[in-house]
């Protein structure tokens with residue numbers, strides 16, 4: 001049991017209600033209910049709409065996952081849940097459900113970090129993570145370079161976006177081009193028919209004195225929007241495919257360049273790419289090319305596991321069980337700004353207890 | 365259980381009476397407080413959760429993100445235990461506990477300078493759907509009536525005969541449900557009464573996660 005724990009994971013940090021079930025590093029079920037269509041007309045995720053949708057979808061999605069996995073909830077070794085970071089109200093629905101579930105089944109509860117889960121999900125695709133693993137996480141909510149010597153206990157942030165997340169830039173450019181929300185898939189599709197070298201858009205934070213692992217996509221976004229507006233103002237047609245390809249190239253060029261550099265600097269021979277933007281075909285292709293040239297093994301999960309899902313939470317939960325990490329307690333909070341260094345949220349009591357004991361030893 | 369108001373309240377009812385009850389008032393910590401409260405109530409009664417045959421949850425109306433904590437917890441219990449989950453209007457719980465004879469109203473704090481409210485013929489009979497309004501806009505309609513709850517106590521200028529209790533208790537909520545079930549009456553589905561549309565605003569930089 002200990003090295004192949006059966007764990008159910010719940011993810012509600014944004015607009016997907018995800019419930020996954022894994023046995024060790026084997027995926028048994030991955031049920032997702034998405035409210036993305038409801039958000040589309042607002043051009044982004046509306047927190048209250050997401051929270052309401054999570055409440056409706058939560059229990060049916062858990063039941064669907066159990067059915068898909070063909071297991072009984074009584075056989076679970078633990079319940080894992082995204083404790084943060086994410087939208088506060090959305091997280092709270094998942095955390096409350098996970099607590100009730102763990103309590104009713106009398107199973108240990110593990111509140112885990114969303115970003116660490118994005119990395120850990122690759123165990124379901126490519127087997128145990130090498131230690132350390134370098135991870136590039138890119139989505140509508142995050143763009144980070146993380147060094148993970150131990151995914152259950154030690155994740156170190158090397159760099160992150162200083163303004164927009166990469167996925168947000170895709171959404172904003174798609175909006176300027178009237179392509180709808182979310183922007184990633186449609187830009188990826190159009191870019192395949194465009195020329196990535198047609199327009200030289202700027203590469204943010206790539207100067208010699210810039211932070212080597214931080215990202216900035218705000219300047220790029222403004223530059224692309226201006227270029228489009230100038231064309232329109234001149235009464236010319238906007239070459240949508242070329243704009244999409246050139247914009248996308250600017251994003252993935254910076255992402256892969258910095259990720260490969262971080263691997264070299266830190267002497268890490270594996271790069272993992274996760275998050276919704278990891279589904280981007282050009283990002284995958286360029287990363288493959290540059291990693292191969294640098295002698296780095298690239299690990300990218302299939303697109304369905306890159307976007308937010310419950311399987312990734314279950315994957316990290318299973319690792320927590322396998323490595324005997326302390327469980328969370330019933331007071332577990334949803335923490336919308338949980339730092340990435342906190343891979344999980346162990347119960348306060350186990351911690352306090354240690355202090356009490358040591359105090360006694362000191363003064364008795 | 366009820367988390368529709370600042371009170372996080374849990375009770376165990378055996379069909380005749382409240383066996384155990386606990387609660388805390390903290391509008392910001394519903395998520396942290398509810399499960400430990402469930403655990404305390406069951407421990408006090410010496411009962412395990414799987415002995416429970418029906419789950420009753422306050423469906424609001426409630427302005428707090430916390431409203432969903434009670435609802436999703438109840439739904440999850442219902443799913444694991446394979447028992448029915450019943451909804452009761454939170455205002456009905458307050459009305460039941462009010463002990464007022466004759467017509468009155470119940471009002472809770474809806475924030476944004478509004479109250480959730482409903483009229484009652486007596487402690488068991490609501491005479492209309494719950495609504496959300498500004499106190500000044502309903503003061504005239506409720507003139508002369510006792511008004512029970514935090515929404516009344518907060519706006520005494522609009523509701524001069526404001527009375528307690530301030531918040532709902534799960535014991536009262538369970539009693540309402542037990543009476544109705546015994547009488548073979550339908551209860552509400554365990555779905556939230558928000559009474560407001562969601563603020564359809566995409567915040568700037570939603571979910572930006574910048575590791576320090």
Ligand SMILES: [Zn+2]
Nearest residue numbers: 118139275308
């Ligand atoms: Zn994510």
